[in-house]
Amino acid sequence: MCKIDGSVQSPPLSRNPEHPDRFMADHSAHADQSEQKRLSVGDLRSQRWFAPDDLRSFGHRSRLRQMGYSAEEAEGRPVIAILNSWSDLSQCHTHFPQRVQEVKRGVWQAGGFPVEIPVLALSEMFMKPTAMLYRNLLAMEAEEVLRSHPVDGAVLMGGCDKTVPGLLMGAISADLPAVFLPAGPMLAGRHRNERLGSGTDVWKYWAERQAGCLDACVWRQIEEGIARSAGTCMTMGTASTLAAVAETLGMTLPGAATIPAVHSAHARMAAACGRRIVDMVWEDLRPSRILSAASFDNAIVADMAMAGSTNAIVHLLALAGRAGVSLQLDRFDTISRSTPVIVNLRPAGEFLMEDFHDAGGVPALLSRLRHLLSLDCPTVSGKTLGENIADAEVIDDRVILPFDRPLSRAGGTFVLRGSLAPDGCVIKPTAADPKLLVHTGRAVVFDSYPDMKARIDDPAEGITADDVLVLRNAGPLGAPGMPEWGMLPIPKRLLEQGVRDMVRISDARMSGTSYGTCVLHVAPEAALGGPLAIVQTGDRIALDVEARSIDLIVPEAEIARRLAHWTPPQARFTRGYGKLFLDQTTQADHGCDFRFLERGGPTPEPDIF
Helix, strand or coil: CECCCCCECCCCEEECCCCCCCEEECCHHHHHHHHHHCCCHHHCCCHHHHCCCCHHHHHHHHHHHHCCCCHHHHCCCCEEEEEECCCCCCHHHCCHHHHHHHHHHHHHHCCCEEEEEECCCCCCCCCCCCHHHHHHHHHHHHHHHHHHCCCCEEEEEECCCCHHHHHHHHHHHHCCCEEEEECCECCCEEECCEEECCCHHHHHHHHHHHCCCCCHHHHHHHHHHCCCCCCECCCCCHHHHHHHHHHHHCCCCCCHHHCCCCCHHHHHHHHHHHHHHHHHHHHCCCHHHCCCHHHHHHHHHHHHHCCCCCHHHHHHHHHHHHHCCCCCHHHHHHHHHCCCECECECCCCCECHHHHHHCCHHHHHHHHCHHHCCCCCECCCCCEHHHHCCCCCCCCCCCECCCCCCCECCCCCEEEEECCEEEEEEECHHHCCHHHCEEEEEEEEECCHHHHHHHCCCHHHCCCCCCEEEECCCCCCCCCCCCCCCCCCCCHHHHHCCCCCCEEEECCCCCCCCCCCEEECCCCCHHHCCHHHHCCCCCEEEEECCCCEEEECCCHHHHHHHHHCCCCCCCCCCCHHHHHHHHHECCHHHCCCEHHHCCCCCCCCCCCC
């Protein structure tokens, strides 16, 4: 049962029929269904390590004794891996050491055996050139950690942007019962009497500082007040979007996505995840039984209704590939056309994640989108999505708007195609200046991010507000890793004149907290020889967002001539993980996953000798 504060009311504990001395959660609402599928102790995957009367299992059991665990504590119980993406440089996850203990508490309460396994921490803020370069590495690690250890299920702890898809991708491929625990958003920022939203207000006030409208003292005060607690960005950035997407997919407990990181309900949710995963193991409720084409459509509906981060598209494509679901880029645009934006959060709207949570969170949002959703999709709660949101209600119509009074009549992200982006690109029109959504201008081309930094403020470039700023070689292979460079800065001279938006085009990504008329994820990227590679300063580019078109106004014959003379850039890596990334990463319209990790034949279980 989802309570007003977003926590989950813990079900009572009952005796495990297989082990009367073990306890398990009693989910009576789905007891008939789960009883039909319930495993016995002998079916537990971990028993392959611990049960046999042989020398190898003797070694496994004796090492548990070495760690201080008795047979009563460790044997015959579901072994639950807690994958913790914490480090001292993972700014969003500073509360995770305590949350691990609360997850463990829940696992013990339900009769399981919890084991914490640290995995790669991906700090969106500190890792360079981008945490996105290492998302697939986390996904590989999560998959192999689950496969190689004697575990029966997993609680996935993440939040900072790339930890969410990385952990989910790995868990989907391992296909063991898994529940995701989002880190939760940080508290709202504060400067004097103004609430600050991380990311979004950084960009706004930095523009004012560059324009000479903000002094160093005020800038330092904003720096000290914009990130006031543990947790992810409290705007509808990538972290918040992906947490809500994970909940809509059915991979979190109801209400988990929006609970602020330092809220007491978050600690209760952690324990609830620990209890629930034990029962999921007995039910053999795996990602493959939860994720389907319909559940991905549901997630896209939620994303569009929230005006979610453009990054969600790349990650959903990758997740679908892992789940064996055929999902194409154009599906996002199809759903966008029929899904209004009804979540009024920055950067597209006014409010912050605390307000969204207090307004009812994801369950309340989905209750307003019922007619667009497949409500019979299963979820980790053991109930369907429809059952999860049956009692949900919107508490504040200013935050979750009525369906007939949306922030925008169409969804938060559009997919564009044309001669500049044959395989597609994306734009968030709700975060753009409406005057620029139909625009033709002169291209000003930057070959790299350092080139852009060196030239963007040079008066000799003669950049005007009507020009189109183009950044290339910033995509999956070109950067590499597709950093969040897509919100190109506006030249300081124009900022001083009052200009606050321009058309900007790149094969990069953009922070979900950002705003502006930014065309992103251009595919094929420049480093692969896409048309972006041969744009020249002075060319004309035509953008028509409503028509979903973006075109280089250059004759086809000239485009072909330039491409014929194009030389690929030199590879940035010749060894190690970087080379693997360059060799195997797909383009943005396919999710930037490694080709060899998309769903294929089953990976065999490890031999235990």
